Amino acid sequence: MSFELREHTADVAVEASGDTLDACFAAVADGLTAAQCDDVPDGVGDRFELSVESERVESLLFDYLDELVYERDVRSVLPADHEAAVTGGDDGTWRVDASARGVPFDAVEAREVKAVTYSEMRVEETADGWHAYVVFDV
Known part of the structure; x- marks a missing residue:
């Protein structure tokens, strides 16, 4: 799984991919963390x-x-180290069960991401797995 931050006018975008939809969701969430903080302490x-x-x-x-x-x-807290399990689709209902490590704000220097947007959002299955693109309002 991987992600890249992309500049997007006054906002920031995350482009992510993963072998599975689970990995792709977790990679987008890791991108959200990276958009807010350059250095997340371990542990x-x-x-x-x-x-x-x-x-x-x-x-x-x-x-x-x-x-x-x-x-x-x-x-x-700053959510970090994301894990996600995505299920469903067959009955018209999708579900993600996820977890994250909540890093207290006093342990990081974080920037604010105001909101997630639907602007240009894509989630698609590819020959290599899954790909997503999400724009965040900063």
Whole structure:
């Protein structure tokens, strides 16, 4: 799994890929972390879990990332070291069960990402796995 930060007018975008949809979701979330902080310390912070459901894979990714922004604000932590397990699609419902390490803000110098956007969002299966592109409002 991998991600790259991309400049996008006044915003920032994350382009990510993974062998599986799970890996792709986690890579986008890692990109969200990188957009907020250049250096995340190892071993600091406790893991927390979250689950999100949606009707489409694109809206699931949006809602998952939006939930990470919410958790950041409520817990006063920078979510890092993401793990995601995506299921569904057959019955019209997608679900991600995920976890992240919540790094306390006093342990990092973080920039604010205000929100996830649907602008140019893509989630697609490719011959090599999965690919996603997400723009964040900064």
